[in-house]
Amino acid sequence: MIDRAAPLDSLATTLGALVRYRTLLRKLVLKDLKLKYRGSVLGFLWSLVNPLVMIAVYSFAFRYILHNATQGFVFLVLIGILAWTFFSNAAMMSTGAIADSGSLLKSVFFPRAILPIATVLFNLSQYLLMAAVFLPVMMIAFRIPPAAPLLAYPIFLALQVIFTIGVALILATGTTFFRDVRHLLEVALAVLFWTTPIVYELSQVPARFRVALLASPVASYVVAYKEILFYRRWPEPAVWTFAVAYAIIAVAIGTALLLAFEDRFAEQT
């Protein structure tokens, strides 16, 4: 017998439940993908337009207004934009993952963590689709042959996924209790966009600010991708350290918050 009054949401039971509900996880991701592209003529092509337009705008602004002539600017910005879009879209979507699922939470039991995790995986799948199209094209266009540091790419991507899941759990739980989290996030994303080396390079930053900038939560991942994909270098130890640390911290806080408040979601929404 299980006692419903006993707190059953230990980390182990939650992980076990996630494994048992993996079909649900997959179907939720597929649902979002289908809903996004069904009924539009160009479908997936629209996803490619967005980063292209952004690159065009930033190229114009940086090249012709600010006269910044970084080598490989287009590719570098693309790498940054893709990684950033993954993070920021997942973060925005996750705020509603639990708060906007009231009727579902009130009528069926399933592990609540599934919802924010599904939003992250949906955005990851979007990222992968776009990366699969753009990265090979760019590597050919810029004549960058594959090199050993490419092996670090899946590692950093995995770290970013873990980090983003952690953030999503925090935001999903937070929004359930305080709807303001959404507005706070919008402000935070605007700041984070410019404190992350997306449209500029870490090397262009005055040396005394570099570590501080690398400590910006998403910076280490973006810097790593640029190092790996464009400069064909292994990321520096500081980059590894921040990437691992942020992933662990975010997922630890996210999991702790979720476990602490999970049983109140159905009442709050």
Add this chain to the structure above:
Amino acid sequence: MPIVEAREVSKRFLLRHNPSGSLKVHFLGLFQRGHQERVEEFWALREVSLRIGRGESIGLIGRNGSGKSTLLKLIAAIHQPTSGHLLVERDARIGTMIELGVGFHPELTGAENVGLNAAIYGFSQPEIEALYPAIVKYSGLEHFMDVPLKNYSSGMHMRLGFAIAANLDPDLLLLDEVFAVGDQDFQKQCIRTLQTLQSRGKTIVFVSHAPAAIRAICRRVCVLDRGRLVFDGDVDAGLAMYEKTMSAPEVDGEPAPRQVQTAVEWTDAELDLAWHRTATGGKWRESGEWQLEFLRRQGLRPDQFVLDVGSGSLSGARVMLPFMDQSRYWGYEKDRRLFEMGVKIELVRADVRPERGHLIVNEWFDLSESPHRFDFAIANGFWSRLTLNAIARCVSSVLKKLAPGGRFYASWVENPDPANFEPIVHSQGATTYPDMEPFHYSFDVLAGVCRALGAAVERVDDRTHPRGESVMLITRAHGG
């Protein structure tokens, strides 16, 4: 073993006035009282105890806000109890039909929605694929499975939702008013399906306001009123009781349980089918009256101390409290639920004040609360609810509390043959068992237990017990 067991389960919801969910309210609340979030408690369930056996079909009825849906949601793990224990069999697969087609998305096709919905209920891809044909067939929507749900009528929507829930084959099915909507044909189909599930041994807990549906599906009814379980028993009596709670006046704010109970007038015939009366073996009123008459024949006087061991729902207390002098009657009961039904319903109804005596409730036969030694003790039918070890503990506890020359009478269902280990069907229609409630015991076995505890035992030649139980007398062996 029950599939669900609730022990004094309570659930409190917090109603937030001055709707929060916004930091502004928290922030302004620091400075201005008017902006402070006001939180009001609402007890949706109060100390509800109930057991649901495998294969049972139970109807939960009660007016709106009585806590029916909350109870379902606690069982389904959607909400957590605030206090008490709610035990649910570990591996039981629970199907919830609290809202049909929840999680349906209008843009997805019927087929896609079936997959998603089944996954929400925890099914894996291979399981879903195996169940899919049955779901489609049951819904009768073969030609619409590739059509987005937004083009379905509300009837088709419901049909699909019910088809999924009905075919997921849960061990325990929790339904909340699901076919109040829907046409007659749909309702009939639902009821037929539930009857089929029932015949396959599934457990069904069914919230409804429709007496016809309850009668068609349920063998047992629980009536909730303002969060309390006020009736648990036979369907007809339960529905009658429900009618009466409906006509009882609403009491604003904190419900006063005694008031609520007296506002409802129950007849004896209705109450005889209620759980708290049948759980103690039936013939509730007669048994209580016999208890007093029997003790008086043995010489009980109002100024002596008497202990009613296993006072149950207070059938004995009802007549003994008025008979005995103030504070001379002591009752012991191990099942709090029975005791509470006794105090809240039976004593109120008989207009007997429980303060005339003392009532001890605990599960381990602890009588130390009483400073007295008793001239008489009686266990009337109590042993039908006890295992042999519990009887030994009971006898041992009572012996310690007997005054010199004190006498402990016990009536029990007798098994005439100590070597018989089969159920016995009694002439009055009841069946007793050697290994489950209600128990029967042979005199020799009971006598052996008592003697092992240092007691002297003899049969009492009395054939007047309304349930035909035998009676024995237990005393301390050496006058002690």
